[in-house]
Amino acid sequence: MTCHSWFYRSLFYFHAIIALFECLTTITLFLLVVIYIPELFFKKEHPDSEDWDWELVSDKNKFIILLLFFIGGIRALVLIAVLTPLLFVFGWFPCFLCVKSCRQSLCRLLKAKATHRFFSFNCNCPCYRARPKLRFQLQLAFLILISLVRIATILFCLLIPHHITAKSLAVVVGISFIFLLLNSLLDYYHYRVWWKYEPKFVKLQEEIILPKTTLSAKHKRYLPYPLLGDMRTGRYGDKLCTNKSCTNRKLEHILIFHLSDYQPQPRWSQLKRLSPSADTYIGFHRTSAHAAAAIAHSDFRRSVKPPQMLGFGIYFARSIKNTDGKARFKGAIIAAEIRMGNVKEVSFNELNTVQNTNEWYPEFDTVYYNHANDERDEFCIYDETQILKWIIVVDREHDEKSADYEMKSEFYDTKCYCI
Structure with missing residues (x-):
């Protein structure tokens, strides 16, 4: 087992961690801006005003902002909706881990290939088995769509006049692009492992010394x-x-x-x-x-x-x-x-x-x-x-790379037809 194979097999952990931090960061900043510190990023034009800036935003604009927020963060929100109950149960009641059946159930859940695919937002459609490039293209299209929604959110918030809360929310959405970039890098790495494959040679009759030159153009x-x-x-x-x-x-x-x-x-x-x-x-x-x-x-x-x-x-x-x-x-x-x-x-x-x-x-x-x-x-x-x-x-x-990376078993244990 190598560091590379461990990283590949742990991709779902990284997706889960990114989703967790994205939700914690964006939700925390959202609440700070809307409820507690509206001047977190921008100063009020009228400092003596006692009205909360968010309360002055029309209900229609509030609805549009919240809807765009939800659509733009759908990936992280879905993952966090599953992670939260687990973190709550085993965080507040760690004694459950002492119960053998609970501990075994948790281990089976975390080891299940369906769980790995869910956390990495990786559909197990049969057509993906033989088409890693198509899988990456669709994931990239999804990320681009989410990016466009977030850009639309930023523009909408900036176009609302005289409301620093809306402008601050635009900054919050801009910060969330960091997590979107990290997700896209993980998806690209997954694609390269399959479609830009490099074998790990073993059991050779003689020691292999690969040339330091690049691969042939052919x-x-x-x-x-x-x-x-x-x-x-x-x-x-x-x-x-x-x-x-x-x-x-x-x-x-x-x-x-x-x-x-x-x-x-x-x-x-x-x-x-x-x-x-x-x-x-x-x-x-x-x-x-x-x-x-x-x-x-x-x-x-x-x-x-x-x-x-x-x-x-x-x-x-x-x-x-x-x-x-x-x-x-x-x-x-x-x-x-x-x-x-x-x-x-x-x-x-x-x-x-x-x-x-x-x-x-x-x-x-x-x-x-x-x-x-x-x-x-x-x-x-x-x-x-x-x-x-x-x-x-x-x-x-x-x-032995395919075995080390568990590539063949990556599509096992399908749940709900496509997970």
Whole structure:
């Protein structure tokens, strides 16, 4: 367990603390300004007046201010409405904690994934399981909406003439933006853990020393294995792609919404007949976790050690499943988009013309093997510059980050359909 994993698993505590402090701060300042110290931020224009400034505000304006206050702080108010009874019961009656059943109930409540999601205002809609980016976008949209409401509150308070209480309330709302910013930073961190994933390599055959250089421009991202298509639950919103003739060639879609035996495109000869201008192809490459990490920071390297069935180059299969039995190393899967260039197609009887040599280059950029069973087709490219981009998924036995962060269990224990 690392400090980072502890921080991630404790996000709901931070959301709860922020909500608590936001409510305490805003409510305290609100009461101080309205009831006790109306001149907390601004001085009266007429100091000798004995009238309370808040009492001079019209009932209509009071209602609008309070309504905007409530809408702008809805997130914190909902969380505090749940926290208050717990704090009251166990704060004023700590003896309840001595009762084993009460203590166990409290522990179960705090450990429940539904509680974590509630405190972080994180809906457990099935569509979020495979779409961390969508989840963040909706959370960001919600925070922007709340921000706009608070800005409207500030403007409305400032536009009420000759009332320092209303202007002071505008300052209170402005202070609350600090907590809104903290919530948005936590939401962004949660999004980065999933969509800007960085594996934690373990159980490697040799010690891994990652290059100090930045990731390759071709490297789109690592994906955590809980996002793979084999992890889809089949529930509404978390189903595999059912389009039999799916034309979505995004690497994320292929890995997340299709099973490991999915072949994104027909064999090369058929694709060229259907679309003569086609030049890119989706391929899958299996290698060791150590090699995958090196590739992410640099690029692929040609295989030049015999035996090489299709010659010296970089090998790809048409599906994840069909990399099994062909790859010499295991530990990671790479899905890549490849520019095929000039392709030499060979059958079983023609393998002897290309194996253990690179004489087919530069006349050809790629050798494509038409297997008797088209599902087992594979191809070899000569130049790594033909690879346009890739996504890497490290096998779970070589990546313990998902387990440390409890990412797979994050969606367990759904309550009330979406919490």
